[in-house]
């Protein structure tokens with residue numbers, strides 16, 4: 001099929017293969033289980049964020065506040081559990097995180113869906129409000145002793161082993177949470193009418209309104225859902241890092257959106273796939289983790305990511321244009 | 329006494345000071361086909377949007393099946409059996425044909441999960457009903473305008489309806505599909521479904537409708553059985569004057585050759601197309617949907633790259649497949665899909681017209697904004713765009729007036745050869761005559777004009793020569809004085 005070659009997914013997959021090939025050439029040890037588990041580990045938090053960013057982009061909006069939601073959620077959850085309910089099991093910590101995230105997301109949802117304000121402006125605003133509020137009124141000090149539930153979760157591994165050279169590798173259980181988030185989002189987007197309405201709104205808000213889609217309700221859901229995912233990612237991040245640092249996470253949002261756009265989602269809305277998103281995240285993590293292997297200084301990371309975005313989004317657009325001129 | 333399906337009682341709607349509908353009242357009975365006629369901007373689409381629950385009236389009462397509705401919304405309206413084909417289609421470009429057709433039906437079912445088999449069945453059955461074959465999984469954004477319009481029609485037909493509203497459903501369709509649609513309207517009527525039909529093609533209107541309502545400047549100026557109206561009287565009610573179309577002034581015998589097309593070939597679209605165009609000549613290219621006329625028009629402007637052939641303008645060859653070079657050489661192209669593409673809807677009318685003229689007014693490196701806008705204003709007047717304020721966004725214009733803005737933009741570029749794809753699609757009779765007058769004026773100035781149209785009276789009224797296209801080939805070259813409308817229709821279809 002000729003359309004296969006105009007898709008971002010294909011392109012990103014090819015770049016990943018080429019990248020791995022190059023890395024393997026310069027360092028034969030690159031193709032190893034350890035590299036793979038590092039990669040998967042690096043994709044856990046980024047992956048959950050990306051799934052959220054994808055669903056917002058599909059709905060025709062953009063959300064840059066999710067990192068702040070994650071930071072606030074992990075900090076507040078760790079603090080509250082430590083102070084009041086240290087006996088909470090790990091899964092309850094995750095649920096509480098999702099709840100706090102959903103509440104913060106609902107603030108975005110209210111401003112965007114009910115008040116009808118532009119999504120970029122609202123989330124830029126809440127990004128700094130959420131974070132500023134936490135740093136001013138809740139605290140700036142790292143919480144180094146996490147509540148027991150989160151500590152327990154931080155130690156949970158699904159795979160553990162030793163390499164030939166004696167170093168250890170492991171895969172964190174949170175990987176399953178990311179996988180679950182991907183599957184759930186796929187199901188919502190492709191198997192529920194709600195998901196189809198999200199696509200419809202991203203395609204044309206006016207048309208959606210005209211056939212009686214509850215545009216406000218759907219938009220509200222989207223921002224609450226993204227908030228819940230962000231809260232979840234926050235708890236996982238703190239648990240894996242074994243510390244809740246209020247200065248973490250914020251600043252990642254553009255990399256996440258870049259990964260999603262690389263995977264073929266359009267900023268104009270209505271388009272995007274989970275396969276593409278996963279590939280986009282994989283590529284970004286690969287670039288972050290392994291540029292050093294290729295002998296490229298770390299400062300070049302952002303240049304490399306930028307170039308990838310330009311190529312990854314420009315090439316398919318250019319090919320589509322050429323295909324349109326070829327067809328009658 | 330039977331209650332009417334829908335009644336409007338003194339319905340008024342204003343948009344920021346402009347009265348779009350002024351105390352309009354009428355009723356539609358079950359199984360009745362009503363035609364809503366009126367000039368561009370007379371309030372037809374506004375009336376429809378109110379009935380569909382998309383817009384709220386300022387005053388007045390709308391009743392459905394005798395029940396006054398105080399807060400109609402799209403869901404209530406759809407649940408009451410009112411299905412609308414909107415003038416701008418209102419489709420979802422990113423979704424598949426099947427989903428677009430079945431979306432309202434699925435919403436009506438109220439299920440939470442996606443029933444893919446049911447969606448495909450609905451879509452397939454509806455497409456079969458109007459007898460067209462469009463791939464169910466294709467994204468709507470990849471379809472031609474005609475197919476988009478057919479998808480919009482299918483969406484309205486996909487569910488049980490009591491009233492189907494069609495806001496200019498045939499603008500992109502050719503004879504054959506229009507026939508099918510009219511047949512469907514007849515069948516719907518027989519099943520007791522009412523139809524409210526808006527169209528500027530008066531012949532088709534009078535053919536199916538039993539009642540006519542005419543709007544002018546938001547007011548109802550006439551209402552009565554269709555039998556009491558003919559094309560001329562309808563035009564008079566709509567415009568308040570008589571509109572007469574005359575054939576074009578004959579071409580001067582010594583007119584020099586302007587453009588020559590030789591052996592143009594594009595696999596799958598058109599084959600071996602050759603013709604010449606003289607200065608001051610208006611050349612018609614007519615053919616059914618799929619005859620390759622649009623691909624040819626695009627190829628002339630470089631939007632489609634032919635694999636063989638030559639285009640020369642004034643003896644100089646024009647590079648193929650390069651729109652910038654074509655524009656530079658003096659070819660202008662007004663696309664077919666003006667309503668859904670080619671406009672910056674949220675920008676002002678003046679900006680939309682002048683966007684193509686930035687170069688001409690910026691020759692010194694500094695933009696002559698005054699000159700730019702004055703020129704745009706002039707074109708607004710020449711095409712009599714009905715706009716309250718030239719600085720208003722294009723979105724606030726009626727559909728037909730949006731069309732004129734695109735026309736104005738291209739005409740303002742004063743090209744040597746102008747390719748007009750469907751020059752008066754969606755434009756009312758009065759302004760159609762005005763546009764034809766403008767075409768005549770352009771040709772009198774020595775421009776070559778190529779009119780791509782299957783509106784045969786239009787072709788006959790504007791063109792000196794008509795090329796008939798069929799299955800990608802030019803099969804006939806007829807001087808327009810020597811053929812009648814019916815004769816031409818016959819040659820197109822045979």
Ligand SMILES: Nc1ncnc2c1ncn2[C@@H]1O[C@H](COP(=O)(O)OP(=O)(O)OP(=O)(O)O)[C@@H](O)[C@H]1O
Nearest residue numbers: 343348368369370371372373374724725726727728
């Ligand atoms: N959103 C809007 N904002 C401001 N004015 C509007 C808006 N929509 C329509 N109008 C104005 O209302 C009037 C009626 O427009 P309407 O679209 O109903 O015309 P119409 O009869 O459908 O014309 P056409 O044949 O060109 O489609 C026009 O003067 C138009 O400029």
Ligand SMILES: [Mg+2]
Nearest residue numbers: 373415726727
């Ligand atoms: Mg209209």
